[in-house]
Amino acid sequence: MSYRAEYIWIDGTEPTPLLRSKTKIIPSGEEPGIWGFDGSSTNQAPGSASDCVLRPVFVCPDPIRGGDDKLVMCEVLLTDFTPHPTNTRAACVAAAEKYADQEPLFGIEQEYTFLKDGRPLGWPQGGFPGPQGPYYCGVGADEIWGRDIVEAHTKACMDAGLHISGTNAEVMMGQWEFQIGPVAPPQVADELYVARWLLYRIAEDFDVAVTIDPKPMPGDWNGAGAHTNFSTNKMRESYDAIITACEALGKNATEHIENYGAGVERRLTGLHETAPWTEFSYGVSDRGASVRIPWQVEKEGKGYIEDRRPNANCDPYTVTRLIVETCCGALAS
Numbered sequence: 658m659s660y661r662a663e664y665i666w667i668d669g670t671e672p673t674p675l676l677r678s679k680t681k682i683i684p685s686g687e688e689p690g691i692w693g694f695d696g697s698s699t700n701q702a703p704g705s706a707s708d709c710v711l712r713p714v715f716v717c718p719d720p721i722r723g724g725d726d727k728l729v730m731c732e733v734l735l736t737d738f739t740p741h742p743t744n745t746r747a748a749c750v751a752a753a754e755k756y757a758d759q760e761p762l763f764g765i766e767q768e769y770t771f772l773k774d775g776r777p778l779g780w781p782q783g784g785f786p787g788p789q790g791p792y793y794c795g796v797g798a799d800e801i802w803g804r805d806i807v808e809a810h811t812k813a814c815m816d817a818g819l820h821i822s823g824t825n826a827e828v829m830m831g832q833w834e835f836q837i838g839p840v841a842p843p844q845v846a847d848e849l850y851v852a853r854w855l856l857y858r859i860a861e862d863f864d865v866a867v868t869i870d871p872k873p874m875p876g877d878w879n880g881a882g883a884h885t886n887f888s889t890n891k892m893r894e895s896y897d898a899i900i901t902a903c904e905a906l907g908k909n910a911t912e913h914i915e916n917y918g919a920g921v922e923r924r925l926t927g928l929h930e931t932a933p934w935t936e937f938s939y940g941v942s943d944r945g946a947s948v949r950i951p952w953q954v955e956k957e958g959k960g961y962i963e964d965r966r967p968n969a970n971c972d973p974y975t976v977t978r979l980i981v982e983t984c985c986g987a988l989a990s
């Protein structure tokens with residue numbers, strides 16, 4: 658007997674990489690091992706030296722195929738087993754290991770937009786739906802499009818054992834969110850990539866595409882973010898540590914913004930529940946700030962912060978690495 662392992666990896670497409678996957682049949686009792694692919698077809702190698710290496714980093718049950726089948730999230734290596742230039746996970750692992758004593762945790766809110774016939778699902782051909790207002794957390798066929806896909810995706814994430822913590826319809830018609838966490842890095846990012854892959858794959862069966870473009874519809878329509886909620890053991894105990902983390906993020910704002918996803922300046926305009934990408938701010942309950950301190954955190958004097966700047970199309974390995982380096986670095990002293 659044997660089982661199917663779907664090897665998933667991040668390609669070299671710029672400015673926003675795509676997910677790729679292929680199937681390996683593995684004899685029962687054997688673990689998914691090292692594999693490879695043609696990097697010249699994924700913007701990861703020249704044709705003359707095309708081999709890239711896949712190393713499994715996170716394995717879970719395949720909720721679509723079921724049975725003994727598995728999903729295998731991989732990192733990409735060169736043939737000498739050093740990280741490929743497109744591999745951002747290796748640096749995330751280094752930061753997570755350096756600051757493991759601070760026990761960092763992340764909860765990432767992944768927003769995304771369903772597309773059908775080149776426009777957001779539910780949008781009329783050649784026109785616009787009614788203005789934003791009723792769609793966020795809405796109910797009813799005049800407000801909600803794609804719930805059947807969302808339900809199938811949520812169940813699949815649960816069946817795969819991912820730490821999915823919720824879902825909701827978003828402010829723009831056809832836009833949704835799911836959250837992964839709280840989980841430590843790099844696993845939170847491994848799981849987020851598997852959840853993204855499941856979303857694309859399940860929406861395929863409904864003949865619907867998914868985009869994580871940060872601003873799929875220009876104009877008076879909300880963009881799509883990946884709000885990143887973060888805490889360390891000190892932040893879960895003291896409000897001083899919460900403020901230290903916010904101040905540290907402010908001092909390093911430029912490096913973070915530059916690595917929070919392509920097109921971040923299209924989304925962080927200062928409108929639509931965002932702070933302008935050129936200015937850093939933090940505040941309690943403030944959805945117009947770069948970083949929000951939830952009201953319960955101020956009340957209880959401990960908890961976590963929400964970095965609202967990352968785009969929906971961000972790389973969660975890079976975002977979590979930067980937050981760990983900046984905040985844990987400041988909290989280490």
Ligand code: ADP
Pocket residue numbers: 762763764765766822823836837838839884886887888893960961963
């Ligand atoms: P919002 O009110 O911004 O929409 P959500 O409920 O969508 O917030 O997401 C909040 C996220 O924060 C969840 O993924 C949750 O697991 C995560 N979270 C909760 N507590 C912590 C914590 N102490 N550290 C890190 N993440 C946390």
Ligand code: MN
Pocket residue numbers: 766834
């Ligand atoms: Mn949310």
Ligand code: MN
Pocket residue numbers: 766768827834
């Ligand atoms: Mn949201």
Ligand code: MN
Pocket residue numbers: 766884963
């Ligand atoms: Mn949020």
